[in-house]
Amino acid sequence: MKKKATLDDIAKIVNLTKVSVSKALRDHPDISEPTKIKVKKVAKSLGYRPNLIARSLTSSKSKTIGVVVPKIAHNFFAHIVAGIQKSATAEGYGIVLTVSDENKKLEKQHIETLVSMQVEGLLVSVSMATQTPEVFKWVRSLQVPLVFFDRHIPGLGFNSVIIDDEKASKNAVKELLNRGLTNIAHIGGYDWIEIGRLRRSGYEKALAESGVALRPENVVDGGFGEDHGYNGFKKLIEQGATPDAIFAVTFPVALGVYKAMKELDSSYFESIKVLTIGADELFTVFSYPKFYVDQPAIQIGQQACDLLIREIKGIIEPSDCIEYIDTHFVENR
Amino acid sequence: MKKKATLDDIAKIVNLTKVSVSKALRDHPDISEPTKIKVKKVAKSLGYRPNLIARSLTSSKSKTIGVVVPKIAHNFFAHIVAGIQKSATAEGYGIVLTVSDENKKLEKQHIETLVSMQVEGLLVSVSMATQTPEVFKWVRSLQVPLVFFDRHIPGLGFNSVIIDDEKASKNAVKELLNRGLTNIAHIGGYDWIEIGRLRRSGYEKALAESGVALRPENVVDGGFGEDHGYNGFKKLIEQGATPDAIFAVTFPVALGVYKAMKELDSSYFESIKVLTIGADELFTVFSYPKFYVDQPAIQIGQQACDLLIREIKGIIEPSDCIEYIDTHFVENR
DNA sequence: CTGAAAGCGCTTACAG
DNA sequence: CTGAAAGCGCTTACAG
Numbered sequence: 001m002k003k004k005a006t007l008d009d010i011a012k013i014v015n016l017t018k019v020s021v022s023k024a025l026r027d028h029p030d031i032s033e034p035t036k037i038k039v040k041k042v043a044k045s046l047g048y049r050p051n052l053i054a055r056s057l058t059s060s061k062s063k064t065i066g067v068v069v070p071k072i073a074h075n076f077f078a079h080i081v082a083g084i085q086k087s088a089t090a091e092g093y094g095i096v097l098t099v100s101d102e103n104k105k106l107e108k109q110h111i112e113t114l115v116s117m118q119v120e121g122l123l124v125s126v127s128m129a130t131q132t133p134e135v136f137k138w139v140r141s142l143q144v145p146l147v148f149f150d151r152h153i154p155g156l157g158f159n160s161v162i163i164d165d166e167k168a169s170k171n172a173v174k175e176l177l178n179r180g181l182t183n184i185a186h187i188g189g190y191d192w193i194e195i196g197r198l199r200r201s202g203y204e205k206a207l208a209e210s211g212v213a214l215r216p217e218n219v220v221d222g223g224f225g226e227d228h229g230y231n232g233f234k235k236l237i238e239q240g241a242t243p244d245a246i247f248a249v250t251f252p253v254a255l256g257v258y259k260a261m262k263e264l265d266s267s268y269f270e271s272i273k274v275l276t277i278g279a280d281e282l283f284t285v286f287s288y289p290k291f292y293v294d295q296p297a298i299q300i301g302q303q304a305c306d307l308l309i310r311e312i313k314g315i316i317e318p319s320d321c322i323e324y325i326d327t328h329f330v331e332n333r
Numbered sequence: 334m335k336k337k338a339t340l341d342d343i344a345k346i347v348n349l350t351k352v353s354v355s356k357a358l359r360d361h362p363d364i365s366e367p368t369k370i371k372v373k374k375v376a377k378s379l380g381y382r383p384n385l386i387a388r389s390l391t392s393s394k395s396k397t398i399g400v401v402v403p404k405i406a407h408n409f410f411a412h413i414v415a416g417i418q419k420s421a422t423a424e425g426y427g428i429v430l431t432v433s434d435e436n437k438k439l440e441k442q443h444i445e446t447l448v449s450m451q452v453e454g455l456l457v458s459v460s461m462a463t464q465t466p467e468v469f470k471w472v473r474s475l476q477v478p479l480v481f482f483d484r485h486i487p488g489l490g491f492n493s494v495i496i497d498d499e500k501a502s503k504n505a506v507k508e509l510l511n512r513g514l515t516n517i518a519h520i521g522g523y524d525w526i527e528i529g530r531l532r533r534s535g536y537e538k539a540l541a542e543s544g545v546a547l548r549p550e551n552v553v554d555g556g557f558g559e560d561h562g563y564n565g566f567k568k569l570i571e572q573g574a575t576p577d578a579i580f581a582v583t584f585p586v587a588l589g590v591y592k593a594m595k596e597l598d599s600s601y602f603e604s605i606k607v608l609t610i611g612a613d614e615l616f617t618v619f620s621y622p623k624f625y626v627d628q629p630a631i632q633i634g635q636q637a638c639d640l641l642i643r644e645i646k647g648i649i650e651p652s653d654c655i656e657y658i659d660t661h662f663v664e665n666r
Numbered sequence: 667c668t669g670a671a672a673g674c675g676c677t678t679a680c681a682g
Numbered sequence: 683c684t685g686a687a688a689g690c691g692c693t694t695a696c697a698g
Contacts, residue, residue: 001453001475001476001477001478002474002475002476004475047471047474047475049445049448049449050449051390051449051451052446052449052450052451053386053389053390053395053450053451054390056386057384057386057387057390062386064429064450071415072411072414072415072418073408073411073412073414073415073630073631074411075406075408075411077411078405078406078407078408078410078411079406081405081406081430082404082405082406082432085405085430085431085432086432089431089432089439094429094431094446094447094450095429095430096397096427096428096429096430097414097418097428097429097430098418098422098427099415099418099419099422106422112382113385113427114427115382116382116383116384116385117385117386117397117427118384118385118386120334138380141335141380142334142335142337142380143334143335144334145334226618252615255615255618258618258619259618262618280613280615282585282588282613282616283615283616285588285591285592285595286591286619286621288619297406298406
């Protein structure tokens, strides 16, 4: 790599010191208009660009935000990152992107590296495997601003921007009940993962509050992937369930359900309406799933980033607050 | 943000200079084993992490790669970024992610900022709007390694990792012909965008080489989005085309076609087989589109990143080479 | 309006 | 085996 032009290079040409050149370039009031113009002209001709690394070191502002996502090749997280990118760019911040791949060790490593890189703040969506919050306590002790999004760990003193999963589920299930669908099954995840637990309890509360009895054969647990939906549906049928609707805990699970239906009996497409949370909008052309809760991923990213930047600027203090993002129920036609 | 522990902090405690501490931490052979152990213990107890900004400044190695994508909230690019991330992490590089949003000005700005940040190399997929290669010439003059992926500008002396669109299209159309589908329509993009031009000519060549006449009513141009597919299909029908297959230039276009079919006459689903390039694998459960060319996005990302890192290390020279990634034709069942 | 001094936290030769 | 010196490219007080 070629040596880049520095302040000194410009200084020599215009017969000033690098200090004055630095000031001229940054439009410091100290410098006269004519010299500013001259300096800028020379800078441009040399293709000068300030060395941001050096600037970071002196100013102790890297103008950079570290992001940790569990996955990136997923519609939801890709959209969140898009939102983060947008907000960050608008505020003059660059983002360093990191993927934990749902791996606790990688997650820790990434966070440490990002802190070493002197990012001014961290935006993280916790990996499923994360249980021990040591790294986060370390981040806290360093007073590096951090905002959780989508998946958080409460009680550490960090703010979070998330979906109210229980409420979203409860409302959605109630919408089905209002439409006369009362025999609603649930293909859920595990209880030890928050979205599994919350969506399940939203489902249960909706039934309870509407005075509908929960039928044991209507519930299957298993996971969050397509295969779990596929197996889950089969199990449901084996258990003797005859639902008129199914609440699938995630979109991949809903796809698995579709696959199983196609294999078992395509008349299920008509007789069983599927509801899920967080569908890929591209799928709407297929009118499947019939119902879904829209998760405004881009907005989550933007809001989390905006919150973080406000913390960085010292406008707000980190605490243990949760900012809930509104979701809305959609009926696919 | 709290002040982080520095080499000097450790040095004071162990009664050494920061130089020796620096060496001990990096396992330099100069230092004796006992002191190394002692130093490392103290470093750990202080939660010491090297300031990577400072290290970059002295070593002039930022261990960082700049990435510019036109979009991130898109399956294809999200997967590419996943591939880049994976390779970069494996080689100890961090990635700074940037999104041009198909905007030439933003693209230029991002590249300049990334260079200012002293990234060791650049990975860019050119925005559709980019015509003038000034920024890239500037990058070239600085001898900053750069590799194009998916969308490239030839003739600037940079390597590229891309799909052979013409070949992929030609082969795919031939596969249809082999299956007895001879009345194949094409809903294409614009000629001034490379993928539009190449996919179109692949289509034409496949017909020509198979001795099938190109019917003018079978071709519609328009764009690369869902609405273009929607309008394109309607136009096709209006033009009097009665195809038994349609080659849609992109996946969104294929979705638009689906939408139009659903609206006009759902018997089209059976009578017209759709082919496209680059489908989201999640869609395979819907058996639509019937045929597609799989673009191995993750692999493109990995390969581009690996190539870049080899350039950074000086193992290979930048030139104007194109590395084509193999695609494969898939029949959906 | 311009500049000399000091320093950000680290590493790279070079001495001893 | 350990350290003093110099410097990476910039900015921040402080003088003049």
